[in-house]
Amino acid sequence: MKHALHLIALCCALAATAQPAIDTRDVPVGDRRSALPAGWEQGAFMEIFVRAYRDSDGDGIGDLRGLTQSLDHLKDLGVRGIWLMPITKNADGDHGYATTDFRDIAPEYGTLADFDELIRQAHARGIGVIMDYVINHSAASHPLFEQARKGAGAPYRDWFVWSETAPTGWDIWGKYPWYAVSAQPWNWTGEVQDMPLAPPGTKDFYFGTFGPHMPDFNFRNPAVLAYHLGSLRFWLNRGLDGFRLDAVPHLIENSAQDWNDQPESRALTKQLQDLIKGYEHRTVVCEATAEPQAYGDPAVCGGAFAFGYGQRIVEAARGEPAAVQAVADYYRKASPTMATFLSNHDIFAGRRLWDQVAGNVAPYKLAAATYLLQPGTPYIYYGEEVGQAGVDGLPGDQPLRSPMSWTADAASAGFTTGRPFRPVAPNAATNNVSTQAADPQSILNFYKALLKLRNTLPSIARGSFEASVADGTVVSWQRRLGDETTVVLINYGLQSAEAELKALPAHATLLSAFPAAAPPLRTDAAGSARATLAPQSVQVLRVQR
Numbered sequence: 407m408k409h410a411l412h413l414i415a416l417c418c419a420l421a422a423t424a425q426p427a428i429d430t431r432d433v434p435v436g437d438r439r440s441a442l443p444a445g446w447e448q449g450a451f452m453e454i455f456v457r458a459y460r461d462s463d464g465d466g467i468g469d470l471r472g473l474t475q476s477l478d479h480l481k482d483l484g485v486r487g488i489w490l491m492p493i494t495k496n497a498d499g500d501h502g503y504a505t506t507d508f509r510d511i512a513p514e515y516g517t518l519a520d521f522d523e524l525i526r527q528a529h530a531r532g533i534g535v536i537m538d539y540v541i542n543h544s545a546a547s548h549p550l551f552e553q554a555r556k557g558a559g560a561p562y563r564d565w566f567v568w569s570e571t572a573p574t575g576w577d578i579w580g581k582y583p584w585y586a587v588s589a590q591p592w593n594w595t596g597e598v599q600d601m602p603l604a605p606p607g608t609k610d611f612y613f614g615t616f617g618p619h620m621p622d623f624n625f626r627n628p629a630v631l632a633y634h635l636g637s638l639r640f641w642l643n644r645g646l647d648g649f650r651l652d653a654v655p656h657l658i659e660n661s662a663q664d665w666n667d668q669p670e671s672r673a674l675t676k677q678l679q680d681l682i683k684g685y686e687h688r689t690v691v692c693e694a695t696a697e698p699q700a701y702g703d704p705a706v707c708g709g710a711f712a713f714g715y716g717q718r719i720v721e722a723a724r725g726e727p728a729a730v731q732a733v734a735d736y737y738r739k740a741s742p743t744m745a746t747f748l749s750n751h752d753i754f755a756g757r758r759l760w761d762q763v764a765g766n767v768a769p770y771k772l773a774a775a776t777y778l779l780q781p782g783t784p785y786i787y788y789g790e791e792v793g794q795a796g797v798d799g800l801p802g803d804q805p806l807r808s809p810m811s812w813t814a815d816a817a818s819a820g821f822t823t824g825r826p827f828r829p830v831a832p833n834a835a836t837n838n839v840s841t842q843a844a845d846p847q848s849i850l851n852f853y854k855a856l857l858k859l860r861n862t863l864p865s866i867a868r869g870s871f872e873a874s875v876a877d878g879t880v881v882s883w884q885r886r887l888g889d890e891t892t893v894v895l896i897n898y899g900l901q902s903a904e905a906e907l908k909a910l911p912a913h914a915t916l917l918s919a920f921p922a923a924a925p926p927l928r929t930d931a932a933g934s935a936r937a938t939l940a941p942q943s944v945q946v947l948r949v950q951r
């Protein structure tokens with residue numbers, strides 16, 4: 407007995423000084439090969455919030471097995487890639503951006519074995535999987551920060567950003583980003599709205615771009631970068647097809663004035679891109695809200711979300727001529743590596759598309775056609791393909807993050823056999839996969855038809871963007887690749903309209919690829935043709951050689 411007590415005391419003394427339960431060892435490069443064909447990433451993607459997608463075990467929370475069971479829907483729809491919001495262990499128990507382990511799966515989502523099976527099953531369907539990597543910060547309850555915050559000289563202290571006094575002059579989106587260790591509650595869950603203030607005379611401040619619950623890493627410490635590079639390889643070695651890199655313009659700060667989008671952050675982003683693309687057929691897309699096109703450049707991230715453009719597309723879909731002009735202009739300059747979207751999981755990027763167009767199906771379809779037929783990689787937000795509405799009355803971003811509408815079941819929308827963790831969409835009875843699959847005029851079948859065009863006409867997936875013209879509520883452009891030329895015509899207006907097509911081959915026949923029943927057009931000796939467009943309509947024509 408005495409011996410046993412002694413052993414217990416020994417064990418606990420060791421535990422108190424042991425390394426944290428986090429593996430910070432290097433991860434060498436493993437198998438670099440890809441299961442997917444070159445160019446797979448030029449297909450359309452679906453952004454998926456695993457918590458809200460499909461629940462496989464009735465606990466009311468979506469999980470990886472539920473997603474794996476849903477892959478046939480995604481294949482049938484015609485998406486070629488999926489972006490998973492964070493699936494790693496986290497402190498928030500919701501969106502997952504407050505990471506507590508960069509190399510393991512959130513337990514409510516499943517296991518690494520479930521992840522491996524998801525990758526296998528997705529690849530078997532020709533679908534690539536990328537996931538969020540939240541590199542700028544950890545959760546405040548990450549084991550490394552829990553050690554670091556104990557004071558100067560603590561283990562992992564230099565992995566985060568510290569100041570002995572409160573730095574002056576800082577303002578990040580209206581908030582002061584330095585937090586007193588002594589003033590924090592350390593038990594945050596979810597979003598932190600009200601920042602605890604530091605008592606007078608406080609020492610020991612840490613830096614958090616996004617709030618006290620998410621301390622920034624110190625990327626001037628080579629060990630921090632090495633750890634994250636190892637973590638990226640950890641997932642790539644398992645067959646992951648790439649990453650959506652979160653908040654990369656915030657990796658490195660230089661001063662109270664120079665904190666956003668510093669040259670050092672761009673250089674570091676390029677280093678991350680190079681590591682990822684050192685593996686075969688991998689892809690990267692960055693969240694860079696202030697200067698999206700700079701990060702879409704191959705010299706920085708090589709792919710970036712086209713923040714701001716989605717709203718212009720929706721305005722065009724409502725018939726606003728200035729926005730129609732913006733639709734004609736955007737891809738004249740923007741890199742085709744931009745990632746276009748109409749809404750995402752963040753409310754600052756807009757409400758769900760259904761709510762942006764007040765439930766009107768015609769402009770909904772025109773907005774979808776616009777980005778699915780332009781250059782760039784379309785990122786469809788889960789549920790968008792059935793016109794899923796947001797859930798009013800929930801705080802923050804939650805209206806955008808409700809369970810996927812699979813069936814007309816009023817209580818669960820087919821998302822779970824249990825009780826959903828969050829209310830289902832108010833229009834789930836009509837706007838769900840099961841109901842819409844049976845309706846040829848549904849939003850779902852419209853998305854399928856346009857994605858089929860994208861998947862069967864290489865000029866739409868990766869052709870150049872030419873001869874774009876806006877005229878009132880009508881826009882047209884051409885997509886060209888090799889011998890293939892496709893013409894896209896959209897009339898956002900409520901009246902029928904004429905469109906003059908130019909810069910086409912002389913005496914050519916233009917066959918209608920969408921809608922299939924429309925008659926062909928002929929160009930004249932000057933390579934021009936006139937088209938008559940029905941109100942709120944889209945037509946895709948293929949030049950017959």
Ligand SMILES: [Ca+2]
Pocket residue numbers: 461462463464465466467468469514
């Ligand atoms: Ca579950």
Ligand SMILES: [Ca+2]
Pocket residue numbers: 542615622623656657658659
């Ligand atoms: Ca930072």
